[in-house]
Amino acid sequence: RVQVVESGGGSVQAGGSLKLSCQVSGFPASIYAVGWFRQAPGKDREAVAAIWTGDKSTFYADFVKGRATISQELTKDPVILQMNMVKPEDTAMYYCLADSTLSAWYGANPSPMKSWGQGTQVTVSS
Numbered sequence: 001r002v003q004v005v006e007s008g009g010g011s012v013q014a015g016g017s018l019k020l021s022c023q024v025s026g027f028p029a030s031i032y033a034v035g036w037f038r039q040a041p042g043k044d045r046e047a048v049a050a051i052w053t054g055d056k057s058t059f060y061a062d063f064v065k066g067r068a069t070i071s072q073e074l075t076k077d078p079v080i081l082q083m084n085m086v087k088p089e090d091t092a093m094y095y096c097l098a099d100s101t102l103s104a105w106y107g108a109n110p111s112p113m114k115s116w117g118q119g120t121q122v123t124v125s126s
Contacts, residue, residue: 004022009121012086014126019082021078029113031053034099046061047107050104050105059106093122
């Protein structure tokens with residue numbers, strides 16, 4: 001059974017930093033994509049960042065480029081999203097996704113192999 005467990009988040013002031021962690025276990029492939037989506041109240045879900053656990057290639061949404069880093073040391077280690085210079089518009093529920101490709105972050109529907117975490121709230125105050 002696949003498990004996707006997020007940690008981190010919480011409340012942070014604008015201009016500060018936050019770190020989200022996502023631990024995936026039981027995914028039915030040796031390498032896969034792990035990353036984050038977010039959804040603010042009344043808005044559509046949007047892709048944030050992702051990493052391919054094989055060659056560590058990454059995806060970043062334009063709104064986090066230059067102020068976010070997604071990383072993973074070893075294939076079974078947690079995936080870490082470090083966001084700096086956070087803004088009030090970063091306030092959202094952040095969800096971790098494990099999937100068989102990076103396509104979901106580029107706008108495709110997640111694959112049948114997808115597995116979502118429960119989500120963690122990030123609130124940025126001005």
